[in-house]
Amino acid sequence: MSAVDQAFHGLRRMIADGRLVAGQRIPPESDLCEELGVSRGSLREGVRMLAALGVIEPRHGSGTYVSQLRPEDIVGSLSLTVDLLPLTGLLEMYEIRRVLESHAAAQAAARITPESLSTIFAYMEAMEATEDPERVSALDQDFHAEIARVGGNPTLKSFLGVFRARSRAYQVFTLPEGPRIKRSSDEDHRAIATAIANRDPVAAAAAASAHVAHTERWLHAFLPRAPEPDPEPPASPESLSGA
Amino acid sequence: MSAVDQAFHGLRRMIADGRLVAGQRIPPESDLCEELGVSRGSLREGVRMLAALGVIEPRHGSGTYVSQLRPEDIVGSLSLTVDLLPLTGLLEMYEIRRVLESHAAAQAAARITPESLSTIFAYMEAMEATEDPERVSALDQDFHAEIARVGGNPTLKSFLGVFRARSRAYQVFTLPEGPRIKRSSDEDHRAIATAIANRDPVAAAAAASAHVAHTERWLHAFLPRAPEPDPEPPASPESLSGA
DNA sequence: CCGATGAAGTCATCTGATGACTTGGGAAGG
DNA sequence: CCTTCCCAAGTCATCAGATGACTTCATCGG
Numbered sequence: 001m002s003a004v005d006q007a008f009h010g011l012r013r014m015i016a017d018g019r020l021v022a023g024q025r026i027p028p029e030s031d032l033c034e035e036l037g038v039s040r041g042s043l044r045e046g047v048r049m050l051a052a053l054g055v056i057e058p059r060h061g062s063g064t065y066v067s068q069l070r071p072e073d074i075v076g077s078l079s080l081t082v083d084l085l086p087l088t089g090l091l092e093m094y095e096i097r098r099v100l101e102s103h104a105a106a107q108a109a110a111r112i113t114p115e116s117l118s119t120i121f122a123y124m125e126a127m128e129a130t131e132d133p134e135r136v137s138a139l140d141q142d143f144h145a146e147i148a149r150v151g152g153n154p155t156l157k158s159f160l161g162v163f164r165a166r167s168r169a170y171q172v173f174t175l176p177e178g179p180r181i182k183r184s185s186d187e188d189h190r191a192i193a194t195a196i197a198n199r200d201p202v203a204a205a206a207a208a209s210a211h212v213a214h215t216e217r218w219l220h221a222f223l224p225r226a227p228e229p230d231p232e233p234p235a236s237p238e239s240l241s242g243a
Numbered sequence: 244m245s246a247v248d249q250a251f252h253g254l255r256r257m258i259a260d261g262r263l264v265a266g267q268r269i270p271p272e273s274d275l276c277e278e279l280g281v282s283r284g285s286l287r288e289g290v291r292m293l294a295a296l297g298v299i300e301p302r303h304g305s306g307t308y309v310s311q312l313r314p315e316d317i318v319g320s321l322s323l324t325v326d327l328l329p330l331t332g333l334l335e336m337y338e339i340r341r342v343l344e345s346h347a348a349a350q351a352a353a354r355i356t357p358e359s360l361s362t363i364f365a366y367m368e369a370m371e372a373t374e375d376p377e378r379v380s381a382l383d384q385d386f387h388a389e390i391a392r393v394g395g396n397p398t399l400k401s402f403l404g405v406f407r408a409r410s411r412a413y414q415v416f417t418l419p420e421g422p423r424i425k426r427s428s429d430e431d432h433r434a435i436a437t438a439i440a441n442r443d444p445v446a447a448a449a450a451a452s453a454h455v456a457h458t459e460r461w462l463h464a465f466l467p468r469a470p471e472p473d474p475e476p477p478a479s480p481e482s483l484s485g486a
Numbered sequence: 487c488c489g490a491t492g493a494a495g496t497c498a499t500c501t502g503a504t505g506a507c508t509t510g511g512g513a514a515g516g
Numbered sequence: 517c518c519t520t521c522c523c524a525a526g527t528c529a530t531c532a533g534a535t536g537a538c539t540t541c542a543t544c545g546g
Contacts, residue, residue: 002292003499015327022329028527039500041284044529048247048288049295053324060528061507071332074324081296081317084258089314095396096343103342153338194345246530282531287498303497304499304538 003038007046010036015055015066025063026056053077072158077160083169087222090166094219097163098212099142100156105192105208106201107151116150117197124189131182133173141168145188147196173217181218188214246281250289251280258309260297268306269299283343296320315401322405326412330465337462340406343399344387348451349444350394350436359393360440367432374425376416384411386432390439415461415476424461431457 002010011032014020026032033043047064051055054077058064067073082090108116123143127136141164148157173182188211195203244252254275257263269275276286290307293299297320301307310316325333351359366386370379384407391400415424431454438446 008295012323012327030527041287041501042499043286044284045291045498052251052292052295053320055324055327058528059508061526062509063527069328069332071328071336074328077296077324078317078321080255081320084255085295085312085314085317086299089312092396092398093314096399096402099342099346100339153335154340155335159339160328177397273496285530288529302539304495305540306496339487455523 003042004045004049007032007036007038007043008049011046011050011056015069021065022066022069024066026066028063029142030211052080067143071155075155075158076162078159079165082162082166087219091115091216092211094216098216101160101212102205102209103202104148104151104153104156104160105196106205107153108147108203109196109199109201111150111152112196112199113150116146120146120150120193120196124186124193128186129187131173131179133171133178136173136182137168137171140164140185140189147192150196167215167219170219170222172215172221175218175221177221184214185211246285247288247292250275250279250286251292252282254289254293254299263309265309265312267309268310271306295323300401314398318398318401319405321402322408325405328409330462331433334459336406336460337455337459340403341452341459344403344455345448345452347391347394347403348395348439349448350396350438351390352442352444352447354395355393355439355442359389363389363393363436363439367429367436368374370427370432374416374422376414376421379416379425380411380414383407383428385434390435393439410462413462413465415458415464418461418464420464427457428454 011020011026014026020026027035028041033040036043038046045132047056047058051058054068054073055069056064057067082093087094120143123139123146127139127143130136130139141161143163145157145161148160150226151157172178175181190209192204194212195201195207254263257269263269270278272283272286276283279286281289290299290301294301297316298310298312299307300310309416325336328336330377363386366389370382370386373379373382387407388400388404391403394400415421418424431450434450435447435454438444438450438453
């Protein structure tokens with residue numbers, strides 16, 4: 001076992017065993033070096049690894065603290081890596097996104113409040129009223145984030161946010177078919193919002209699933225040379241019957 | 244921006260921009276230090292951060308290489324952190340697990356081959372025939388992994404594997420109600436396997452969803468003091484109709 | 487042709503020193 | 517007594533230098 005691994009797993013063990021709890025300041029570097037039997041350099045590399053994973057947070061001048069270990073934060077650390085996936089890899093994750101976005105929409109339909117509903121409609125109508133790609137992107141983010149929030153699972157909201165952040169980078173609205181895509185996207189959003197307003201989880205799930213499938217198809221335009229393959233039909237078995 | 248951040252984001256940028264591609268060896272430490280304007284120590288900390296996230300892989304004596312950037316590997320890096328979540332946080336993720344396990348089972352039902360089917364039944368029957376917690380855990384892992392494999396999405400398989408690895412740590416079969424839980428689990432597995440054998444995605448999804456919900460309930464026994472709250476009905480809207 | 491050897495390249499680790507930042511207590515003033 | 521300011525201790529951040537360990541590959545001898 002390398003020195004860095006010793007430091008990494010040693011610290012990880014301390015947290016797993018409950019010796020260090022969420023929010024607590026961990027012992028200073030010099031103490032940990034002695035206990036774990038590694039030099040400061042190796043210890044710091046191990047600390048950085050845990051920090052990259054969102055488990056601990058060094059604060060200059062103050063100390064290093066165990067994070068709150070909230071699942072939404074842990075999932076959020078994926079945003080640093082999802083951006084690096086090749087597009088083909090990203091599209092492989094879209095099957096997962098489709099299922100989860102669908103679920104979140106269904107949950108939102110079941111739990112929607114009047115306040116959230118008007119917020120959602122406001123975002124949607126603002127989106128319909130503009131063509132500025134930048135603004136559309138921002139509103140799209142707000143629209144879906146609010147739906148995910150209403151869905152009630154912060155971890156799921158965070159997870160879906162990671163996907164959208166990556167997808168936004170592609171700026172599909174600047175494609176030649178941009179305007180057509182924009183109209184189609186607007187229709188999808190209205191279908192989702194309407195289903196939620198009707199408190200119809202099944203319709204909401206179906207609309208969200210279709211929306212993601214559309215996005216997936218548009219992103220194929222950015223693939224090097226792949227004229228819309230269709231290995232994964234947008235309407236999968238359980239989506240057909242269940243969403 | 245700190246020196247470590249400079250190193251981390253500098254390297255990340257090189258990969259995002261395509262200057263470093265999957266599988267490629269990155270320049271030696273000394274070159275990168277000069278280019279990024281940081282010392283070796285800081286550079287190495289940045290490298291370790293990317294390594295923890297599964298983006299690059301240092302090899303002693305040979306060099307540091309960009310990983311294959313497969314989404315299943317990236318998702319797999321979550322296994323290092325999911326183990327550290329408090330049980331309450333883990334249970335929050337179970338809503339996600341339930342939806343995805345359900346989806347994987349449905350996909351498996353649609354795509355099952357005779358060979359995989361007999362493998363799945365073999366695992367199931369072996370599980371039914373033993374009471375050894377260790378062996379049951381291993382077979383449970385194999386059973387679900389094979390279903391996820393047949394589902395056809397490696398990323399989803401990896402993601403579900405992360406959850407199961409954590410859940411196994413709890414050894415529910417050693418509880419006082421262990422034998423009862425074991426029988427219930429056996430029944431769940433048979434329901435899933437039968438639905439897949441019948442090529443019935445809807446039934447498979449429903450059975451898988453129920454199975455995860457059961458696991459969720461059993462894990463509540465390990466909570467400090469929470470007598471089975473039920474904020475999230477096992478049969479959520481779209482699960483009822485859609486799965 | 488093949489295996490052993492050695493040198494070069496690269497990462498791994500340790501040590502020591504200095505700088506930057508945060509924190510908390512104490513002194514000064516109100 | 518309370519508030520404000522300041523400083524000293526504690527802690528992380530960074531750099532520089534040196535040595536060790538491991539891999540790789542070309543070279544040499546059989």
